Amino acid sequence: MGELILLGDIGGTNSRFALVERGATAPRAVRHYKNADFPSFQAAIEAYVADVGERPQAGVVAIAGPVAGETVGPTNMARFRFRPPELTAALGFSRLDVINDFEAVARALPHLAREELQVIGGVEAGAPGGNVAVLGPGTGLGVGALVRGGGRWTAVPSEGGHAEIGAPDGDWARAHEIIRRRVGRVSGEHVLSGPGLERIDAALRELAGDARRLEAAEIGPLALSGSDPVAREAADLFLDYLARFSGDVALMFAAKGGIFLYGGVVQKLSPLIDPARFRAAFEAKSPLEPFLRPIPVHLITSPTPGLAGCAAAAADW
Incomplete structure (x- = not known):
């Protein structure tokens, strides 16, 4: 041995x-x-x-x-x-x-089996040998990449989870403004993490006149069951942030080989992902929609x- x-x-x-x-x-x-x-x-x-x-x-x-x-x-x-x-x-x-x-x-990305991945949207495979990137909402928001150069892969560590994230459209922009008032500059990690889900839910409850403050462990099950409309909306807004930030990460690393999602929060909320809606938000990066359109997004199901x-x-x- x-x-x-x-x-x-x-x-x-x-x-x-x-x-x-x-x-x-x-x-x-x-x-x-x-x-x-x-x-x-x-x-x-x-x-x-x-x-x-x-x-x-x-x-x-x-x-x-x-x-x-x-x-x-x-x-x-x-x-x-x-x-x-x-x-x-x-x-x-x-x-x-x-x-x-x-x-x-x-x-780990080159070593994952097909059964350890779930495609989000209709794009199955990226450019062969293209850069790949991963982001994962958990306790915080991790971001990393694997880039190809000189015939071999090089892992690129990152603190990209602390990059600023833009406000969503429509009524959700009001919730984003509440979060901004509480934390200052809104980073990806401020909304794409367990504590981030709590911030989103609290902001939406404030807008709805609901004074309750729930923990992430409560919000997820309520959203999945559909028994609490605010929790479900919080999950939808979380997934909107995730789709848009995933598109940003794809641009940062020119990740033509694919974007991979990992982390306890996104794995738990994954049944609520609307693939078409997610892809639309992921690709909405004018004028670079053609760059993003062929990039696949996979959810890592391996623990x-x-x-x-x-x-x-x-x-x-």
Whole structure:
């Protein structure tokens, strides 16, 4: 057996771990943990190693935040921040690479099976070898890309989720203005995330004279059941933001190979996506509609693409 490598995908709420033998790209022994259950990232890793009963010798971990400076970790999880050299030594690893979480998901895109993807709209396939990009609403909004150059793929990490997002049309512009008054400049993450869904719902309730403030975990089921008209409208506005921002990301990265959507919020709300309406909002980027029209949009249904991306990164060692 070759070198055993730990794979980690650390979000703002949950961490996922797996193992892979060096050179392989299929993670095994996948486990999910709630970050709230651990005082530190090291403690979560040690709990996983104890659970699976195998000792890795190296690791690749993806974090929901920028990989810069001496201390890294999830942007929204201060106690999980760590110094990579110190953690490498504490775990007894020969090597520990840290990458952005959506760089990891981008690296996974060539390895996803067809059954792990759901087409949104009628465009099935993009340009062969064309750049691809991924964005994902979860605790925050991650954005990453895979670009082709010199005959090989290069993963591009990004903080594109913090780029500004434009106001929607019609009555929804009033809800956008309420959000702007509360947060200032409205970024993609301000509306395309779990907290973002809560902001959208709260703004629409204010317009409807409803003083309730619901959490994302409540809004989604109400929208899916159709039992609360405001929650359903909040989901529709969320998906409008998502379609328009996806078009922006496609332009940013010239993603002729396709746009991929991932994240707990969009996966849960996906039954409410109207494919024709989504495509129309995605392509409405005058004068570049012809550029966007042949670009496919896929929903990633795999629960752990970040781990597959970490395995792909380790395979390049």
